[in-house]
Amino acid sequence: MKLLEILECSPPLTREPLDAEQAAGVARAFKALGDPVRLRILSVVASRAGGEVCVCDITDAFELSQPTISHHLKVLKEVGLLTSERRASWVHYRLVPGTLGELSALLALPASGPASGPAGGSAPSLPAAAAAVPR
């Protein structure tokens, strides 16, 4: 299943627990972000003005072998965070639009100002409702 579809039907963590299927899908994305090199690669792509990075730019921004960089790019691509396009000899990577934003929304706190928040106005966070004996 595609990452974006999973993200779009996964509520924010602060809203309700994820079911097993959602968790499995989302975890794949976070696992991909769980490597320092991939995180840096992603930040290079995400912060690039044109939104596009040539592999060669990445390869010599890191002190890692070219196959290793290629491997990380593949991981980021397979999980649905990046896309690639070949132009002439060079391959360019860019963000898959939406995924970063959806991941961000998943972790976001419940909007303090309920002005434009996506949340239905439920659960005003009743302070300590279940203070009884746990079981």
Added chain:
Amino acid sequence: MKLLEILECSPPLTREPLDAEQAAGVARAFKALGDPVRLRILSVVASRAGGEVCVCDITDAFELSQPTISHHLKVLKEVGLLTSERRASWVHYRLVPGTLGELSALLALPASGPASGPAGGSAPSLPAAAAAVPR
């Protein structure tokens, strides 16, 4: 170094590339989120009304051995996402305030409406500036 400190001095991915140290710190957090079980545990804690969950509640919400759950809780705690407090026989876990929000901000897209965004209003995302030959 503590997770929150790292997060507080790490710019959003869309702003500028992470340096190696920031990436290493942040990646630890995402790595912890990169397991389906931990993600579900975290969502259970995050969505809990009182903000607190007893271990026993988690242990029998999953079909995993008690040591396994304990292990995952330890990982989430060591990485700085959860805290625990012992009360009587039971141990209660809660979110470390701020971390989820900071992680969310790290992944967030550049705020379209700069109304209440935490970002200083820089970088109007110049569209495609570097279109020249990659190298």
Added chain:
DNA sequence: ACTCGATATTGACGGCTGTCAATATCGATA
């Protein structure tokens, strides 16, 4: 067709990780 530079794939290796059974620890209660 041949060569060359850019990128991907393969195969191998050491280290990390998720899981469990067994055991230990820690509080409460008798």
Added chain:
DNA sequence: TATCGATATTGACAGCCGTCAATATCGAGT
């Protein structure tokens, strides 16, 4: 202090993961 329930720790094992050297593929130019 003896016991019991709740949680943590230990040790072991299979499987995954990051890295590299070697090699393959793919376009472009000659």
